Amino acid sequence: MDATGTLDEALQRLHSSGPERLGRLTNHAPMAVEALAAHGQGRSVHRWLDSYARKLEEFPSGVEPVTDANWRSALGDPRRAADWIGYFEREIAERPWREVLTQWWPRLLPGMYGGSTHPVIRVGHAVRTLLAGESTEPRLAELAHGLGYWAARHRPLADLGLLPGADSAAAALDAVTPIAARDGGFPARLGRVTGLPVWAATVTDPSEARRRLTELVRAATHRYATHGHGEETMLVHAATAPNAVLRTLPALPHALWVPSLRAAWTASAAVTAMYAPDAPVAYAAPGTFTPEEVFERALVHGDEHVIKLTDTALDVGDGPALAATLRSIELSEPLG
Incomplete structure (x- = not known):
């Protein structure tokens, strides 16, 4: 994946920075540099980081160590990000990382909507790296940072009403009703989501859950090409959040695959409800391009969300997914 060690160098560089800036905006650099390294762009990692560096803040101060005895009181408290990251660093140093992930995945899964779904996305990138290569210290530390950020931003959803759905993921996303008031940030909009269409609710087989999750990632990625103008940045997460869950499945016991599908659907559908445009637009890619x-093009553009959507589109691997990437490049502001 990255034989030169460039990814490890970049992660070490980034672990002196916090998971957020300005108290609410996510640090996307660890996810973007992992995507660059995964697609053979290691030579560009540090140059891209130099451009992104102005968006980084120092690692936050701790409040009180998180322990096995007090973790419930610290769950969902963003002031405790450093405490949570320290907790997971200790846990992963003492136990195999898969064991730690398996223990905490079902605890964290109900709250994957906090932090605009970025924490689970960061975990998905970290797990992909660990599954693909050596479990180096920086890569294990990155998993600890991702899990710690997730625990600090943990936010469950209130009980949602079950609305009529559809058989396919694409049709179920089309059935999502946009929230009435589409103003304010992610937390405010999330609070207005009261019901979502039913999809894959009867799935009980882990293999079918994985197939359905793959279908969801493909449908949400394709949909960006025609609906991304609703909000060019936030609608990226309708695809990248479920893809993070999909990437993590191989590291998890089969018993956790079905609940992972259900949480991923809720996240993708909720983002769709929060940011969907009034109407889709037709979109045709300006020519034929290879994945490379x-x-x-995404790297030259530089925006972190464009890079992450492109990374997911290459996982999907078909023409409509590549078209979604090109659409995101058209809609998004380049990294300055």
Whole structure:
């Protein structure tokens, strides 16, 4: 994946920074540099980081150590991000990382909507790296940072009403009703989501859960091409959040695959409800491009969400997914 060690160098560089800036905006650098390294762009990692560095803040101060005895009181408290990261660093140093992930995944899964779904996305990138290569210290530390950020931003949803759905993921996303008041940030909009269409609710087989999750990632990625203008940044997460869950499945016991599908659907559908445009627009890609060419275009553009959507689109691997990437490049502001 990254034989030169560039990814490890970048992660070490980033672990002196906090998971957020300005008290609410996510640090996307660890996710973006992992995507660059995964697609053979290690030579560009540090140059991209130099451009992104102005968006980084110092690692936050701790409040009180999180322990096995007090973790419930600290769950969902963003002031405790440093405490949570320290907790997971200790846990992963003492036990195999898969064991720690398996223990905490079902605890964290109900709250994957906090932090605009970025924490689970960061975990998905970290797990992909660990599954693909050596479990180096920086890569294990990155998993600890991702899990710690998730625990600090943990936010469950209130009980949602079950609305009529559809058989396919694409049709179920089309059935999502946009929230009435589409103003304010992610937390405010999330609080207005009261019901979502039913999809894959009867799935009980882990293999079918994985197939359905793959279908959801493909449908949400394709949909960006025609609906991304609703909010060019936030609608990226309708695809990248479920893809993070999909990437994590191989590291989890089969018993956790079905609840993972259900949480991923809720996240993708909720983001769709919060940011969907009034109407779709037709979109045709301006020419035919290879996956490598598309990723090069995303790298030149530089925006972190464009890079992450491109990374997911290459996982999907078909023409409509590449078209969604090109659409995101058109809609998004380049990294300055």
